[in-house]
Amino acid sequence: MTFWRKTNDSVMHTLFCIAVFLDALLDFFFRQNPLWGAANTPLVRWLPAEYEDGETEPKGWNQGRLYNGFQLPLPREVSRKILRSSSKEKDDVYSQLLVEWGQYIAHDISFTPQSSGSATFSTGVDCLATCENVHPCFPIQIDDTECSAQGCMPFFRSIPACYISSARHVGQAVQRQQLNAITSFLDASVVYGHTPKLETSLRDLGGLNGKLAVNDQFKDPKGRPYLPFVATLPSACRQDPQGERVECFSAGDSRVNEGLPLTTLHTLWLREHNRIAEALKNINGHWSPETIYQETRKIIGALHQIITMRDYVPKIIGPESFEHYIGPFEGYDPTMDPSASNVFATAAFRFGHTTISPILRRLNESFQKHEHFPHLRLHNTFFSPWRIVKEGGIEPILRGIIGSAASAHSADMMLSEELTETLVVLNVPQHLDLASLNLQRGRDHALPGYNDWRTFCGLKTIKTLDDFKEVVRDDSVAKKIFKIYKHPDNIDVWLGGLVENMLPGSRTGPLFACLIGKQMKAHRDGDRFWWEAEGVFTQQQKAELLKGSLSQIICDNTDIREVPPDSFRLRKYPSGHISCDCIQSMTLEAWREEKSQDLEQCGTPRTIKNGDFILSSLSGKLVAQYSCYHGFKLRGAAAIVCDGKQWSDQPPQCTNVNHPPMSLNLSGIAKLHFIIPKSSKKHKAGRTLNATHF
Ligand code: HEM
Ligand SMILES: [Ca+2]
16 A cells, blocks of 8 residues: 555655656647747847848948949938037926836847947957957947047947848848847846856845845945845956945846946835845745746836836837727737847837936935935946935935936937937047937947838838928928938938927837837737736736836835826825825735645644745646755655655755756746746646747
């Protein structure tokens, strides 16, 4: 009898392990397109690339090359004559928070890595010192010597993807493509990172509470946490001239220190993760740290999606384009490629660069000028995390961006001089020009011209100046562009899209509304873990998630006690603000997990040192699946099964190894995570991650 039971158990255990493994393999190999949206895959092309030599040389690489009979104008000339502006008008509806969310979410969608190191591979030429086009240097030639004695600004070409595409034409298949280093999905990679290694480094594994690691050196004046510092010290961030060092912060996205508002948003989400993790632990005391972490992460991902799709995108492309290009959610579409497109990352979503204010205001509790911390010119906000730590935490900045108008997007005042004359990029000693970088990047990526994209979107081709005047907000700007470019087909897509008349209730013209709309639909419909997709959340959980908003997250994680109901909308203080007590906040009751009968019978599985377990259900059986932390090896049964009365085995042990083993850790293939929902033990409702996200 005992023999039989043992044999049965071990057979069951083996079968279980095989089933889990096969499930993961099937998932990975037989999903139609497992690499769609994954990190380190090419930005996809919606129109074929147009290289000067057909394959790799960017537009403008060979001097004297003519396009429609004319040379392309220098990006810096376009920047100075058309884009640069010493003043900015104010948006009368939206706050700066809308702009900052744009940048933050751009960093969840794409990161185009540039060739690193200053020396070229073949010749050893230093990209910081040469004005010649030598791969990977593609310097921005300048016609105004006041900015650079050298006559150019450095520019590093984006890294080519090692990838032969399945394009229909052989010529296209060998064309240079650019990489997206992060996951295209709106999956909060900006909080959690895009590789298992980065993700692990951001977690508080020692705390055994499913939280993210926080800064162990500094806290804010009320004891709230900051992001942890980067591991490699000293870091390149700017320092307080008078005080002790404050290093660069680390987060899921490496650009976190670029500006103070951006760092502020990252800090908010770190705190929100830890707040939710704590609340989940209070509700489900039996959950392991891993379960808490994964469930919290899933909630945070959903909130990123909701805030972006419900609160942000309609304001940017307008209600009509939202309806036309995106529409209501009708379920996961496995034929939809969710990858970021090249034109979106390199042109359309850079529309936001014209809405950046040249001043960051810092405000006190009454939303008035702060007594101690003055307003800052934009260039003083770059890579300066010390200003958060030493100058009052994130609140003065947050009040400043809620309480100040975004910059209006007008055709004759586009990019502030703070961005065209004093942009700082880490590891480049001289000031750069964001407008020139955007134009040069578009050429580096061989983006087709403005008219080709209009045709792609079904918009009228621009043939004459009169055609152009019809679609551009300002006649004199239309004339200037025609004068510089000489042919409408030559107009760079980023510029053409920027100057179009804005659609009603939007912050973009028809071209960018189309490109952003199509991209956002792809992010939503092509994501099988989209928060509304079947089986991802229960109805009650969805209803709670919908209560989430940026205003709620600000209330729950900062000292700010009064906010506008929608913080993206500019509201006068105090009349347009309401108390945080009146802001809806989700309760986590819908995540309360009733202990299954099996769990009652077998009891919560034993926790182990240096490892973790997750509960799952397979063929109606309750299973505890154990895994060890990095650097530890699992000895014993990786999975134990509840047979209705007791667990099939003792939990395994995690022993230290000098060299982390290549153990059968499914996280590299696909992380499985099943929470037993209240209704059915068999349903895999809580599966959160897939291989393409990490
Ligand atoms: C102070 C605010 C901002 C600064 C200083 C900034 C700066 C930059 C810089 C230096 C780049 C890389 C340029 C290149 O070499 O190609 C970049 C890329 C980009 N920016 Fe911004 N940006 C800001 C705000 C925004 C906003 C508000 C948005 C959108 C709403 C945005 C969207 C993007 C996108 C989509 C990219 C390309 C990302 C990639 O694929 O690598 N940025 N930005
Ligand atoms: Ca992402």
